[in-house]
Structure formats: C-alpha cells, structure tokens
Amino acid sequence: MNILIxxxxxxxxxxxxxQLENVRDGKARIEGLDPDLTILEYDLDTDPQLLDxxxxxxxxxxxxxxxxxxxxxxxxxxxxxxxxxxxxDTLKKHGNTCPVMLASxxxxxxxxxxxxxxxxxxxxxxxxxxxxxxxxxxxxxxxxFGKWCRPNYNSAVATFCHNI
Numbered sequence: 001m002n003i004l005i006x007x008x009x010x011x012x013x014x015x016x017x018x019q020l021e022n023v024r025d026g027k028a029r030i031e032g033l034d035p036d037l038t039i040l041e042y043d044l045d046t047d048p049q050l051l052d053x054x055x056x057x058x059x060x061x062x063x064x065x066x067x068x069x070x071x072x073x074x075x076x077x078x079x080x081x082x083x084x085x086x087x088x089d090t091l092k093k094h095g096n097t098c099p100v101m102l103a104s105x106x107x108x109x110x111x112x113x114x115x116x117x118x119x120x121x122x123x124x125x126x127x128x129x130x131x132x133x134x135x136x137x138x139x140x141x142x143x144x145f146g147k148w149c150r151p152n153y154n155s156a157v158a159t160f161c162h163n164i
Contacts, residue, residue, distance in 0.1 A: 002059045002060075003037055003039055003059065003060050003062065004040040004054045004061045005041055005064060006042045006063050006083070007064035007103070008043045009044075010043075010065070012144060013043070013064045014148050015146050015147060015148065016064070017041065018147070021039065023037070024036075038057075040054040042054060051086070051087070055094055055096060056096065059098050060099050060100075061098060062101050062103070063084065063103065066080045066083075066103070067117070076117035077117045080117035084125065088128045091128075092132065097132045097133055098134065099136070100125060100128070101136075102125050102138045103139060104139060104140045105118050106140050
C-alpha cells in the first residue's frame with residue numbers, strides 16, 4: 001500500500017510516519033493494515049514534481065499540510081485551500097479516487113481567516129468526494145499532544161507541562 005502524507009514534517013505528520021514505520025518494520029500492528037507499505041512523504045521542501053508521481057501511486061492520502069501561523073493572513077487561504085486544490089486536481093488528473101483524509105481544526109467553525117480557510121478546504125474535499133466518488137474524511141482536531149509537541153505553539157498540554 002502506498003500512503004501519501006502531506007505535511008510530513010509537521011507535528012501530526014512526524015508522529016503518523018513514526019507509527020507507520022513501526023507497522024512496516026514489524027514493531028507495531030494496526031488492525032487491517034498490511035505492513036507491506038510505502039510511505040510517500042510530501043512537505044514544503046519536497047520537489048513539487050514528486051506530487052504528480054505520488055498522486056498517481058497513492059492508495060491513501062493523509063492530507064495534513066496546512067498553514068496556521070503565517071506572516072500574512074492571505075497565506076491561510078493559499079496554504080489551507082490552495083494546496084488542497086492542487087492536491088485534489090493532481091489526484092483527478094490520474095483518475096485516482098483513493099480515500100483522502102484531511103486534518104482540519106475546530107477553528108473551521110469560526111469566522112476568522114484561519115477558520116475560514118480550513119472550512120474552505122473541508123468544503124473543497126467534500127465536493128471532490130461527491131464529484132469523484134472518492135471516500136473523503138475530515139477530522140477536526142480540538143487539541144493535539146504527543147512526541148515532538150512544542151510548548152506555546154500547538155498544544156495546551158505541552159505548554160502546561162513546560163511551565164510547571
């Protein structure tokens with residue numbers, strides 16, 4: 001199985017890759033997941049041409065890439081909607097209707113630039129699913145914690161632990 005992970009160097013991406021590597025290497029098991037898997041890692045510094053190859057080969061996409069702390073507010077929409085559009089268009093180009101999971105945020109319910117960009121990405125994914133028949137999943141994570149969490153950045157728990 002070829003698993004494409006966008007945002008591979010982010011907090012959730014790094015943790016997901018570590019666990020998938022454990023499955024692949026026989027150190028862990030996930031019910032229903034064959035350990036014969038290839039992890040296709042895509043991030044900001046990845047050659048953009050690789051996205052085409054990855055989208056052609058992917059059997060499942062974890063779309064974890066996104067922008068949450070930009071210098072300019074316009075970067076929210078470019079990163080959370082714009083890249084999702086590129087990703088889904090590339091899957092369509094190859095006729096690849098593999099499942100796509102989007103990591104979103106509870107902020108998608110709020111009227112602020114970040115929330116609106118996350119909601120736009122969700123809506124785009126749902127439209128893609130209706131258009132192509134692909135199974136799409138959206139998870140709005142309320143708070144995350146784990147290895148590689150950064151205090152005062154992405155986790156109230158990490159910040160609390162850091163401060164005590």
